[in-house]
Amino acid sequence: xxxxxxxxxxxxxxxxxxxxxxxxxxxxxxxxxxxxxxxxxxxxxxxxxxxxxxxxxxxxxxxxxxxxxxxxxxxxxxxxxxxxxxxxxxxxxxxxxxxxxxxxxxxxxxxxxxxxxxxxxxxxxxxxxxxxxxxxxxxxxxxxxxxxxxx
Numbered sequence: 001x002x003x004x005x006x007x008x009x010x011x012x013x014x015x016x017x018x019x020x021x022x023x024x025x026x027x028x029x030x031x032x033x034x035x036x037x038x039x040x041x042x043x044x045x046x047x048x049x050x051x052x053x054x055x056x057x058x059x060x061x062x063x064x065x066x067x068x069x070x071x072x073x074x075x076x077x078x079x080x081x082x083x084x085x086x087x088x089x090x091x092x093x094x095x096x097x098x099x100x101x102x103x104x105x106x107x108x109x110x111x112x113x114x115x116x117x118x119x120x121x122x123x124x125x126x127x128x129x130x131x132x133x134x135x136x137x138x139x140x141x142x143x144x145x146x147x148x149x150x151x
Contacts (some may be wrong), residue, residue, distance in 0.1 A: 015041055027052045032086070048085050069117070070110040073101045076149040100145040122146070 015023040015034060022033045023041035032052060034041035080097055083089040107125050108117060125146070129139045 013042075015045055035087070044085070044087075048082070051082060051085075067114050068110065069105055069108055069112045069114060072114055072149065073105060077101060096141060097145050100142045101149065103142065104146055104149075 015025050015038075018024045018031075018033070020033075021036050023035060023038060023045075024031050024033045025045060026032075032045075032048075034044040077098060080089060080094055084091055084094045104125065107128060108121060126139075126143060129142050133139050133142075
């Protein structure tokens with residue numbers, strides 16, 4: 001007759017309390033924090049669990065091996081959205097990034113291959129931003145989003 005294994009705390013609740021006061025879980029060798037409130041931390045974890053455990057992959061290959069600007073933009077925005085869900089990025093900044101990416105795609109074209117984008121194209125885009133936005137801060141926001149996406 002086999003005895004059933006006694007449940008431990010880790011079997012009942014998936015998160016552990018870190019000494020900093022936040023609930024966390026080690027996923028793929030990296031500690032992920034979900035907040036100080038137990039109920040909200042559990043909700044955040046459950047909302048992100050499939051993504052964090054590898055159920056969804058951000059890396060997708062283009063069908064012909066050449067990625068378009070739209071595909072790159074979608075990958076970048078998916079990654080930034082995951083950062084919003086993990087409270088690493090504010091929703092306002094994410095919305096600003098969406099606007100920046102849309103502006104860049106409308107300037108260069110959504111179907112444009114990444115390989116065909118030249119430095120001259122990006123310089124022309126920067127000049128266009130200078131005409132549209134008088135604020136240096138707005139110009140820098142668009143340029144930093146563009147750099148991060150291509151990085």
